[in-house]
Amino acid sequence: MKKYGSGVLVYKESSAGTFNVGDYIQSIAAQGFLGEVDCYINREEAALYTGNSIKLIMNGWYTHTRNNNWIPSEKIKPLLISFHLNSAAASTILNEEAIKFFKKNEPIGCRDQYTVNLLNEKGINAYFSGCLTLTLDRFRAKTTSRSGIYIVDPLYNYPSFDYLKNYPKGIFRYILNGNIFKLNKVNKHMKNIFSNSLLNKATYIQQVIPGKGLTDNDKFEIAKDILQKYSTAELVITSRIHCALPCLAMGTPVIYINGFDSFDDTCRFEGILELFNRIDVDVNSGKFTTNFSFEGDKINENIQISNKDNYLKLAMSMKNTCNNFIKEI
Numbered sequence: 001m002k003k004y005g006s007g008v009l010v011y012k013e014s015s016a017g018t019f020n021v022g023d024y025i026q027s028i029a030a031q032g033f034l035g036e037v038d039c040y041i042n043r044e045e046a047a048l049y050t051g052n053s054i055k056l057i058m059n060g061w062y063t064h065t066r067n068n069n070w071i072p073s074e075k076i077k078p079l080l081i082s083f084h085l086n087s088a089a090a091s092t093i094l095n096e097e098a099i100k101f102f103k104k105n106e107p108i109g110c111r112d113q114y115t116v117n118l119l120n121e122k123g124i125n126a127y128f129s130g131c132l133t134l135t136l137d138r139f140r141a142k143t144t145s146r147s148g149i150y151i152v153d154p155l156y157n158y159p160s161f162d163y164l165k166n167y168p169k170g171i172f173r174y175i176l177n178g179n180i181f182k183l184n185k186v187n188k189h190m191k192n193i194f195s196n197s198l199l200n201k202a203t204y205i206q207q208v209i210p211g212k213g214l215t216d217n218d219k220f221e222i223a224k225d226i227l228q229k230y231s232t233a234e235l236v237i238t239s240r241i242h243c244a245l246p247c248l249a250m251g252t253p254v255i256y257i258n259g260f261d262s263f264d265d266t267c268r269f270e271g272i273l274e275l276f277n278r279i280d281v282d283v284n285s286g287k288f289t290t291n292f293s294f295e296g297d298k299i300n301e302n303i304q305i306s307n308k309d310n311y312l313k314l315a316m317s318m319k320n321t322c323n324n325f326i327k328e329i
Helices: 020-036 043-048 087-093 097-102 115-123 132-139 161-166 172-177 187-192 196-203 218-230 241-250 312-328
Strands: 005-010 018-020 039-042 054-062 076-085 107-108 126-128 150-153 201-207 208-210 235-238 256-260 276-282 286-288
Touching: 005 020, 005 256, 018 020, 020 054, 020 132, 020 218, 020 312, 039 054, 043 054, 054 312, 076 087, 076 115, 076 132, 076 312, 107 115, 107 256, 115 126, 126 218, 132 172, 132 241, 132 312, 172 208, 187 196, 187 276, 218 241, 235 241, 241 256
Parallel strands: 005 039, 005 054, 054 076, 076 107, 107 126, 150 201, 150 235, 235 256, 256 276
Antiparallel strands: 018 208, 276 286
C-alpha cells in the first residue's frame, strides 16, 4: 500500500503585502482532519511540488493565478471539497487540462451553488458541500461564559481609508470609478443599523492585515488567536464569511452584514447566505432589512440572538467525507 504524508494550503500575499486571515482559517479547518502536516503547499504552485507523496484537502477560493500551476503534481493525492471557482477566473481556469483534472477527482464538493453549476455545465460531477470552516467546532469554548462584541470588516467591499493605508495607489482607482465620494459610507451605514452604545462597546478586527516579516507559521498562529477570540464572544458582527461560518461552528452568536452588489462577490454566496442571521444593506441608500427580529429602530448591545442550525447537516457530511478520505489512503 502506498504511504502518504500530508500537506496543507498556504497563500501568496497580495501586491500590497497583505494576507487574508480567512485563508489560513480555511487551512486550519483542513488541518483538523490531517493532524500534524509534513509540508505547506502554496495554493498557486501545487504543480511544482516534487517531494514525497502527500494527501491534500483542496478547499477555498481558486485561484489568483492565470496558469495551471494550481493543479497539483502527481505527488499529491487531492480531495476537492469546499471548492470555490470565482466568476472572475472561471473563463481562464476551466481549460482542457483543468477539466481533465476535475473529472479525474470527481465528485467535487463546492462551497457554493454557483461553482456547482459551473462545473456541471462542463460535464463534471459536482455537489454543494458548504464551507469546511463549518467543521471548526473543535474551537468551541469550554466555558459557557461569553463576553465582548467584535465587529469584523463590516461592508469591507466599500471604499475605505484602511484600504488606502495599505495600498495608497488605490486612490487613483477610487477617483476613476467614482468611489472616492463613498469613503465614509461604512460609518454612515453602520450608525444607521447599530446603536452608538454597541458601536462604542465593540472591538474592531480586520482579517486582511500586513504580512511583512511573517512566516506561514506566524500567520497560522494569528488565525488561531482570532478564532479563540471569536469562540468566547457574546456577539460577532461581520461581512467576512470566514468569520461568520466559524462562529456558527463554535456556537458564537453572529450577524452577517451583506452589502455586496458585484457578481464577482455575490457568486460566492449562493447556498451560504441562508445559514446566517443576516442584514441586507442597500449599497447606495443604506436602507436595510433583516431575517431576524429586534426591538427598536436600531440593533443594540442587548440583543439576544440565536444562530440557525441548518449548517449542521453540511458540517456532518463534510466531516464524514474528509475522514473517509484520510482512512482510504
